[in-house]
Amino acid sequence: MNIKKIIPILEWLPNYNMSLFRGDLVAGLTVGIILIPQGIAYALIAGLPPIYGLYCALMPQVMYAVFGSSRQVSVGPVAMDSLIVATGVSTLALSGSDSYISIAILLALMVGVIQFIMGVFSLGFIVNFLSKPVITGFTSAVALIIGFNQFRNLFGVDFVQSDQLQYVVEDICLQLSSFNYNTTIIGLISVIVIVIFRKIDKRIPNALIVVVLGILIMKYFGKSFNDVSIVKDIPSGLPVFSFPEFDLDLIKELLPIAFTLVMVGYLETISIGKSLEAKQDEYRIRPNQELIALGIGNMVGSLFKAYPTTSSFSRSAINEESGAKTGMSALISVLMVVLTLLFLTPLFYHLPKTVLAAIIIVAVFKLVNFKEAAFLWKANHLDFWLMLATFIATLLLGIEFGIIVGVGLSLIVLIYRTSRPYVTELGKVPDSDFYRNKNRFEEVIIENDVLVFRFDAQIFYANSSYFRDKLDEMVIEKGKTLKLIVLDAESINRVDSTGVEMLKERIKFYQKKEILFYFAGVKGPVRDDFFRSGILDIIGINHFFMKSNQAVKFYKTGDRKEQEKYAKYIHQAYK
Incomplete structure (x- = not known):
């Protein structure tokens, strides 16, 4: 010690x-x-x-x-x-x-x-459950309350x-x-x-x-x-x-x-x-x-x-x-x-x-922070309204209720943001092996028979339904030409039992429609959760890839060299 x-x-x-x-x-x-x-x-x-x-x-x-x-x-x-x-x-x-x-x-x-x-x-x-906008709104309101009480x-x-x-x-x-x-x-x-x-x-x-x-x-x-x-x-x-x-x-x-x-x-x-x-x-x-x-x-x-x-x-x-x-x-x-x-x-x-x-x-x-309020209005409207709600609640309801409202709203915003994270389709950057967000890079190539799907959060009970719905929406947009779904999992750092069961159900669903389901960039701890939950009973270890471009290349060409190396690597890592 x-x-x-x-x-x-x-x-x-x-x-x-x-x-x-x-x-x-x-x-x-x-x-x-x-x-x-x-x-x-x-x-x-x-x-x-x-x-x-x-x-x-x-x-x-x-x-x-x-x-x-x-x-x-x-x-x-x-x-x-x-x-x-x-x-x-x-x-x-x-x-x-x-x-x-x-x-x-x-x-x-x-x-x-x-x-x-x-x-x-x-x-x-x-x-940490009190975000900075909540702290700003609370302290600014309390400052006004203290000041006016001293009149x-x-x-x-x-x-x-x-x-x-x-x-x-x-x-x-x-x-x-x-x-x-x-x-x-x-x-x-x-x-x-x-x-x-x-x-x-x-x-x-x-x-x-x-x-x-x-x-x-x-x-x-x-x-x-x-x-x-x-x-x-x-x-x-x-x-x-x-x-x-x-x-x-x-x-x-x-x-x-x-x-x-x-x-x-x-x-x-x-x-x-x-x-x-x-x-x-x-x-x-x-x-x-x-x-x-x-x-x-x-x-x-x-x-x-x-x-x-x-x-x-x-x-x-x-x-x-x-x-x-x-x-x-x-x-x-x-x-x-x-x-x-x-x-x-x-x-x-x-x-x-x-x-x-x-x-x-x-x-x-x-302590009344006008600069922070102006910054939040420019940077993030949701954070601004969170600050303003805490500020008004503290002013009108009192200090004790103000902090309760602040904590409550922080938790609501946290749940909202984790339950509805950013989701997008990725496209191939021309003359490269990189896949990027199609909404930010106009030049990326989008193929009708391939959907590279990225989900920017953990998959757990609060957002598993959102994951399924957004995936299904993108699949419907692709139409009957779709033959491959690649889940780019580099942004997924955790998955719970509800999330795994949802994935297993979706994989089976798309298998019936003769649509392949590949995983790319899955982190080790997440991959371990997949394997322990029996996902290998539905798809093989050869459905896991290091990068999205390797998954698409494997589907297009059937080149097994890189895939066999990675499959051997993750098999040893899991053991």
Whole structure:
């Protein structure tokens, strides 16, 4: 057993040096500066006191630095997971209450356990059922939901909070005229400042700048802005170790939201990790190890009062851009949060909530991916409509139902595409031994007595009827002159019992019509399945050829030299 695969920190820590530390130090300080105001802001999204956003930046980061396979991904509180937490927990307890807090912490433990189990049993492949168009539609919708929900703090109006956008927008339209002038001015100026600094350089700590400006304005000019809501007291000190409160009935109610957080969190981490992986050659992302790292981070985090965490798009990108080379940058960020919790929380007393709303709105609205939507419209209309359906479902039905719709539609599209794959007739390229798609190569020669049929997928229970129907259609088009069918099987990588039985039935059917049935380019494992299923009881081994042109040549000329060599070869391979 390779201990370095289980504990990835051992891959880089023994060779750690000062040149690596310099990059990690700058990156760790930069991310820490951004993480502190973001943590406070995201806790408010989750419906929790601000301090819990900082708790999320402690043990989850440490655990990921030890067990995560990426050295630059930044883990902690994020906007999307925070809103999902608020959506799930708000139906069970009053936002901000002790019961609400304990449920959010229990949810982190549940998410961690599920992620850890999935990682141990190598179940990371499950995420493949969420296609990229679904992820794009889901994240874009959630970004809008988060952003619109923050308008209550940006404008100083108590708008309704919901993960169904239509209710939020309706309430905003009804109450927008009663916006708080001072709150709105500070919030909009904060948005403008953040956007300007992001345009100049993403590494500039724009969130910290507007936080400092907001605190100074409220501290020294507070009497002129006494109607602007501020954060007020944030407790000092580190979280105390304690076990979450267990309640089996509560766990059952939380399971759907826990699985949603598992899927979303893992998707975010893999997406970020893969994009960072492509920029270097030092390490490779291991999906199941990422599940284990996230799981341990959430489990241990829940013991220190953290709610569910995952990786952050923005902080991970800034971490890499600032020169992070290893997980040491995450440990430096943790140290900054620890110092803040011990000594600096009183400084945030005068922080306006509208500034936090501005930070969140700018961060999430850039996740609305218009470029991907435009690309999908040009590249693949089916993927575009899949993305749009997921987007609309998430916006109107809520986050939990949105991801269910996304997974369901992904499976439907998968089944549709595998059950109705591409089928075509091949023709002979003049003066060559190659056979090509007649719909793409106009010059190919099509013979009336020969049908070279290509099926671009596995043959199994879901598409065997489609195979039979398309084959029969092409045979009918050929008419009574047809004497040979050649199945070009180079694209067939698997066949099940239903597919084999269908083939056997078709071969017998065409034998009665005195039409020969040959196979060309059958892969070894598929050929083995044919032979085990008794197909040689119907046709001989001399009906199998390496290439389509050999099959047609054998039919035309009766030249047995090449066929005998291949028959001998596949006979030995099968034995």
